[in-house]
Amino acid sequence: MTVTGGRVCHVYNGMPASDLGDQGWESPWSGPNGGQCVQTKQLADGRVALRQSTDPAGPALIYTPEEITAFVAGVKRGLADHLTAG
Numbered sequence: 001m002t003v004t005g006g007r008v009c010h011v012y013n014g015m016p017a018s019d020l021g022d023q024g025w026e027s028p029w030s031g032p033n034g035g036q037c038v039q040t041k042q043l044a045d046g047r048v049a050l051r052q053s054t055d056p057a058g059p060a061l062i063y064t065p066e067e068i069t070a071f072v073a074g075v076k077r078g079l080a081d082h083l084t085a086g
Contacts, residue, residue: 011043011045011047011049011062012062013060013061013062014059014060014061015059015060015062016057016058016059016060017049017051017055017056017057017058017059017060018056018057019060020041020043020049020060022056024041024042025039025040025041025051025056026039026040026041027039027053028040036052036053036054037053038050038051038052038053039051039052039053039056041060043062046064046065047062047063047064047065048062048063048064048065048068049061049062049063050063
């Protein structure tokens with residue numbers, strides 16, 4: 001659970017990202033892609049929420065710190081390179 005706008009909110013995978021509030025979202029991977037980026041938000045319990053910048057009220061994916069660490073490590077090792085192949 002987290003507190004957003006003075007109310008307690010049960011945080012779950014796929015919840016509306018707007019339920020997590022407007023503040024605290026970052027676009028660490030923004031680039032020349034027409035304004036479409038992944039946004040992240042560090043939650044009070046240490047988990048990380050991800051949402052699509054063009055759909056800020058759409059679903060939020062919620063990951064543990066360990067899951068984010070494993071994902072970033074895999075990307076650095078090239079394990080996601082096939083996702084960008086043309």
